Amino acid sequence: MSHHIVETQDLHYTYPDGTMGLCGVSFRITHGESVALVGANGAGKSTLLLHLNGFLTATQGGLRIGDYPLTAKNVKAVRRSVGMVFQDPDDQLFMPTVFDDVAFGPLNLGLPEEEVERRVMSALEIVGVPHLKKRAPYKLSGGEKRSVAIASVLSMAPDILVMDEPTSNLDPRSRSRLIQLLKSFEHTKIIATHDLDMALDVCQRTIVLHQGLITADGPTLALFQDEQLLARSGLEKPLRMQGCPVCGEWKERDHGGYRKGAEAGEA
Amino acid sequence: MHMADALVSPAVGGLMWAVSAGLIGYSSKKIKEESDDRKIPLMGVMGAFVFATQMINFTIPATGSSGHLGGGMVLAILLGPHAAFLTMVSVLMVQAMFFADGGLLALGCNVFNLGFFPCFIAYPLIYRKIVGNQASRGRMVTAALIAAVMGLQMGAFSVVLQTVCSGITELPFAPFMLLMQPIHLAIGIVEGLATAALILFIWKARPEIMLAAAEKRPLGKISITKVALGILATTLVTGGLLSWFASSKPDGLEWAMFNTAGLEELHNRDQALHAFLDDLQGKTAILPDYGFKSTAEAPKNEESPNWPAVDPATSLAGLVGGVLTLLASIIIGLALRRRKTQELE
Amino acid sequence: MANIDSGFLQIGRMDTLAQGKTWLHRLDPRAKLIAVSVFIVTVVSFDKYTLSALIPFFVFPAILVGAGGLPVRFLMARVLMVAPFAFFIGIFNPLLDRQTFFQMGTIAVSGGWISFGSIMIRFVLTITTVLALIALSGFNGVCLAMEKLGAPKPFVVQLLFLYRYLFVLTDEAIRMVRARSLRAFHSKTMGIKTFASLVGHLLLRALDRAQRIHLAMCCRGFDGRVPMIKPMGLDWKAVAFTVGWCGLFILLRFYNLPLKLGALVTGWVG
Ligand SMILES: Nc1ncnc2c1ncn2[C@@H]1O[C@H](COP(=O)(O)OP(=O)(O)O)[C@@H](O)[C@H]1O
Numbered sequence: 001m002s003h004h005i006v007e008t009q010d011l012h013y014t015y016p017d018g019t020m021g022l023c024g025v026s027f028r029i030t031h032g033e034s035v036a037l038v039g040a041n042g043a044g045k046s047t048l049l050l051h052l053n054g055f056l057t058a059t060q061g062g063l064r065i066g067d068y069p070l071t072a073k074n075v076k077a078v079r080r081s082v083g084m085v086f087q088d089p090d091d092q093l094f095m096p097t098v099f100d101d102v103a104f105g106p107l108n109l110g111l112p113e114e115e116v117e118r119r120v121m122s123a124l125e126i127v128g129v130p131h132l133k134k135r136a137p138y139k140l141s142g143g144e145k146r147s148v149a150i151a152s153v154l155s156m157a158p159d160i161l162v163m164d165e166p167t168s169n170l171d172p173r174s175r176s177r178l179i180q181l182l183k184s185f186e187h188t189k190i191i192a193t194h195d196l197d198m199a200l201d202v203c204q205r206t207i208v209l210h211q212g213l214i215t216a217d218g219p220t221l222a223l224f225q226d227e228q229l230l231a232r233s234g235l236e237k238p239l240r241m242q243g244c245p246v247c248g249e250w251k252e253r254d255h256g257g258y259r260k261g262a263e264a265g266e267a
Numbered sequence: 268m269h270m271a272d273a274l275v276s277p278a279v280g281g282l283m284w285a286v287s288a289g290l291i292g293y294s295s296k297k298i299k300e301e302s303d304d305r306k307i308p309l310m311g312v313m314g315a316f317v318f319a320t321q322m323i324n325f326t327i328p329a330t331g332s333s334g335h336l337g338g339g340m341v342l343a344i345l346l347g348p349h350a351a352f353l354t355m356v357s358v359l360m361v362q363a364m365f366f367a368d369g370g371l372l373a374l375g376c377n378v379f380n381l382g383f384f385p386c387f388i389a390y391p392l393i394y395r396k397i398v399g400n401q402a403s404r405g406r407m408v409t410a411a412l413i414a415a416v417m418g419l420q421m422g423a424f425s426v427v428l429q430t431v432c433s434g435i436t437e438l439p440f441a442p443f444m445l446l447m448q449p450i451h452l453a454i455g456i457v458e459g460l461a462t463a464a465l466i467l468f469i470w471k472a473r474p475e476i477m478l479a480a481a482e483k484r485p486l487g488k489i490s491i492t493k494v495a496l497g498i499l500a501t502t503l504v505t506g507g508l509l510s511w512f513a514s515s516k517p518d519g520l521e522w523a524m525f526n527t528a529g530l531e532e533l534h535n536r537d538q539a540l541h542a543f544l545d546d547l548q549g550k551t552a553i554l555p556d557y558g559f560k561s562t563a564e565a566p567k568n569e570e571s572p573n574w575p576a577v578d579p580a581t582s583l584a585g586l587v588g589g590v591l592t593l594l595a596s597i598i599i600g601l602a603l604r605r606r607k608t609q610e611l612e
Numbered sequence: 613m614a615n616i617d618s619g620f621l622q623i624g625r626m627d628t629l630a631q632g633k634t635w636l637h638r639l640d641p642r643a644k645l646i647a648v649s650v651f652i653v654t655v656v657s658f659d660k661y662t663l664s665a666l667i668p669f670f671v672f673p674a675i676l677v678g679a680g681g682l683p684v685r686f687l688m689a690r691v692l693m694v695a696p697f698a699f700f701i702g703i704f705n706p707l708l709d710r711q712t713f714f715q716m717g718t719i720a721v722s723g724g725w726i727s728f729g730s731i732m733i734r735f736v737l738t739i740t741t742v743l744a745l746i747a748l749s750g751f752n753g754v755c756l757a758m759e760k761l762g763a764p765k766p767f768v769v770q771l772l773f774l775y776r777y778l779f780v781l782t783d784e785a786i787r788m789v790r791a792r793s794l795r796a797f798h799s800k801t802m803g804i805k806t807f808a809s810l811v812g813h814l815l816l817r818a819l820d821r822a823q824r825i826h827l828a829m830c831c832r833g834f835d836g837r838v839p840m841i842k843p844m845g846l847d848w849k850a851v852a853f854t855v856g857w858c859g860l861f862i863l864l865r866f867y868n869l870p871l872k873l874g875a876l877v878t879g880w881v882g
C-alpha cells in the first residue's frame with residue numbers, strides 16, 4: 001500500500017466567471033488521518049474537494065495524491081484510490097437499481113462478475129442496507145440514499161474517502177447512524193462539513209477554511225474552543241459546547257456516542 | 268398533436284417506425300463517434316427536464332388559454348441535432364408509455380413529427396442559418412422563434428398526411444389540413460415565444476452556455492443529404508416490404524400511394540394523391556345524400572374476409588358473438604384476479 | 613398534457629405497480645414487449661369497418677390486468693384522460709360517412725358509426741395493453757428488453773438516465789411551481805416571463821446536475837461505456853408466452869371468432 005498522502009501546495013483556483021474559489025491552500029494529510037474541512041457556505045470546501053479527484057485543475061499551485069503529483073495522465077488511477085461521496089446522493093446514484101449502482105465502479109475496473117457481486121454485497125453489508133439491492137434509488141429515503149452512495153464508493157476499495165457534507169439533509173437518527181459508520185472506517189478520511197458536532201465526533205483534526213484560505217489547522221476540540229477563530233471564519237461553536245439554554249451552564253451531554261466522540265477529539 | 272395508435276394504419280405506422288428507427292440508429296452512431304462522454308448523462312437529464320417542463324403551463328398573453336414548451340428546439344440548440352433527436356424520442360416514449368399519449372405504433376409517427384422536424388430540419392436549416400456565425404442575442408431569439416414555428420408547422424402537416432394516408436378516419440385531406448395548420452401556427456408561435464424567452468433567460472444568466480452551444484458544432488457535420496437519402500431509402504425498402512407482406516390485405520389507397528410513390532411524391536401531390544383529393548373534395552362538396560361511398564372501391568375492397576357484411580343475419584351473429592366474447596374476456600380476467608387475491612390472503 | 617402534480621403521481625403509481633410479484637411481473641420483459649407489439653400491429657391491421665372481429669382481442673388486456681393484479685379503475689381513468697383526442701378525430705366519421713352499412717330491423721347503421729366504433733375499440737385495446745406493459749415490466753425492464761432486442765446502447769443508456777432523473781427533476785419543478793403559486797395570490801396563471809425564468813432556473817440546475825452526475829461517473833471509472841450485469845437468459849416460459857399469444861393474435865386476425873360463435877348461438881335460438 002502506498003502512503004495515502006494528500007498534499008496541496010499553495011492551491012489557487014478561479015472559476016471561469018472570475019469567482020475566486022481558492023486563494024492559496026496548503027496542507028498535508030497522512031495515512032489513516034481523519035480530517036474535517038469546515039467553513040461557512042461558499043468558503044471553498046467543495047471547490048477544494050473537486051481538486052482531490054482531478055475534476056478541477058488548480059490555476060496555480062500543486063497537488064500530490066499518494067506518491068505522485070496529480071497529472072492528467074494518472075488522474076484515472078487517482079480517482080480509483082480517492083473515493084468521493086457527493087453532497088447530493090441523487091447525483092451519485094444514477095443507475096436503475098441500487099445493485100447496478102454499487103456495481104458500476106467495480107465493473108468499470110474490469111473485475112470478473114463474481115468478484116463484482118461479492119464486492120457489491122460486502123459494501124452494502126458494511127453500510128447495513130443489503131436488503132435494498134433491488135430497489136430503485138429514487139424510492140429510497142434520504143438516509144438510505146446516503147448509505148447506498150457510500151457503498152457505491154466503498155465497492156471500489158478506495159484508500160482515501162472524501163465526503164462533501166455527508167450529514168446534510170439527514171434526520172437525527174440517520175445522522176447518528178452515519179456518524180457511527182464513519183467512525184468505524186479505517187480509511188484516510190477528508191470530510192467537508194459545517195456540522196461541527198459531527199466533526200467533533202469523527203475527526204481528530206480540523207482544517208478551517210474561510211473565503212478560499214485556511215484560517216486554522218489543528219486538533220478539532222482545541223479549534224472549536226477558540227470562539228474568536230470560529231467567529232472570524234463565519235462559524236459557531238458546536239451546539240453541545242454552547243451554554244445550556246435552560247440552566248445556562250456549559251455541560252457535556254451524556255449521550256454515549258457523543259461522549260466517546262468528544263474524548264476521541266481530545267485524544 | 269400526438270398521433271394515436273387507433274388512427275394509424277400498420278402501413279403508415281410501420282413505415283414511420285422504420286424511418287424513426289433508422290434515425291435513432293444513425294444518431295446513436297453519431298453520438299458514439301463524437302465520444303463526448305458527458306453527453307449521455309446530459310441527454311438523460313435534459314430529457315427529464317423537457318418532460319417535467321412540458322407539464323408546466325403558462326398563460327398565453329391576451330387570450331387566457333395556456334401553452335407549454337415543446338422542447339425539441341431547446342434540445343437541439345443545447346445538445347446539437349443528434350443528441351436532441353434521441354432525447355426527444357425518449358421523452359415521447361415516456362409519454363406514450365405512462366400517459367398513453369400516442370401509443371407504441373404511433374410512436375414512430377410522433378418521433379418523426381415532433382423529433383425529426385425540429386432537430387434535423389428546423390434547427391440546421393432555419394435556426395443555424397439565421398444565427399449564422401456571429402451569435403448575438405437578437406439573432407438567437409429570432410431564430411429560436413421562427414425555427415420553433417416552422418418545426419411545428421412541418422410536424423402538423425405530417426400529422427395530416429399520416430392520418431389521411433392511414434385512412435382510418437374519414438377526415439378529408441384539404442379541410443383537415445386547413446384546420447391543423449392555423450391551429451398549429453398559433454401553438455407554434457406560443458411555443459416559439461416560450462423557447463425564445465428561455466433562450467433569452469439563459470443568455471442573460473449564463474451566456475457561456477449559449478456561446479458554447481453556438482460555437483461547438485459546425486454545420487458541416489450534420490449531413491442533411493445523407494439523412495434525406497437514408498429516409499428515402501428506408502421509405503422505399505420498408506414500403507416495398509410492407510406492401511409485399513400486406514398486399515393481400517385491401518388497405519387500398521394508401522398502399523398504392525406508398526408503393527408507387529414513396530413519401531416524397533406526396534408533397535408533390537402526384538397522381539395517386541391527386542385522385543384521392545378530387546375524390547374527397549367531391550364528397551365534401553356534396554355532403555348529404557351523395558353517398559360517401561362514391562369511393563366505391565374503398566369499402567368494397569376493404570370488406571375484409573372477416574366481415575361478410577351487409578346481410579342482417581350475419582350482423583346479428585356478429586353482435587351476439589361479440590358480446591359473448593367480450594363477456595368471456597372479462598370473466599377470465601376477473602377469475603384470474605380472484606385467484607390472485609385468494610393466493611394473497 | 614397532464615398537470616404536473618397529477619402527472620408525477622401517475623408516474624409514481626405506475627412505477628409502484630411494476631414492483632408487483634405476480635408471474636406476469638416476473639416474466640422476461642422481452643416476451644411482454646414482443647407480445648404487446650404484435651398485439652398492437654394485429655389490432656390496427658383490421659380494416660376500418662371491423663367491429664366484432666376486434667372483440668376477442670380484449671382477452672389479452674383482460675388477462676394482463678387480471679393476472680397482473682392491476683387496478684382497473686386507475687387504468688380506465690388513464691384511458692379516459694386521453695380519449696378526447698381519438699374521439700374528436702373519430703367523430704368525423706359518422707358525420708362524413710352516412711351510407712347505410714347494414715340494416716338491423718328498422719335501424720340503419722351507417723358506415724361512419726361502424727368505423728367510429730372501431731376506432732374507439734382499437735383505442736381502448738391499444739392503450740390498455742401499453743399501460744399494462746409498463747405496469748408489469750417497469751420502464752427500466754422495457755428499456756433493457758429493447759437493448760437486448762437490438763436497440764442502440766447509447767440510446768438505451770440515456771433513456772435509463774432520463775427515467776432516473778425524471779423523478780428528481782419533476783420534483784424540483786413541482787416545488788418551484790408550488791413556491792410560485794404560494795406567492796402569486798391573485799393569479800392562478802403564470803405569465804410567459806415568470807415561466808421563462810422558472811423554467812430557465814430549472815434548466816440551469818439541470819445542466820449543473822448533469823455535470824455533477826458526469827463527475828460522479830468519472831470518479832467511478834466511467835470511460836464512455838456503461839457496464840451492466842444483466843442475466844437475461846431465454847427461458848421456456850417466456851418463449852411459450854410470446855409464441856402462444858402471437859399465435860392466438862394471428863389466428864384471431866384471420867378467423868372471426870365472435871361471428872362463428874354468434875352464428876352458432878343465433879342458429880340454435882332461431
Ligand atoms: N461553478 C461555479 N462557477 C462560479 N463560481 C462558483 C462555482 N461553484 C462555486 N462557485 C463559487 O466558489 C466559491 C466557493 O464555493 P464552494 O466551494 O461550493 O463552497 P462550499 O462548498 O464551501 O459551500 C463560492 O463563492 C461560490 O459562489
Ligand SMILES: [Mg+2]
Nearest residue numbers: 045046087164
Ligand atoms: Mg459545498
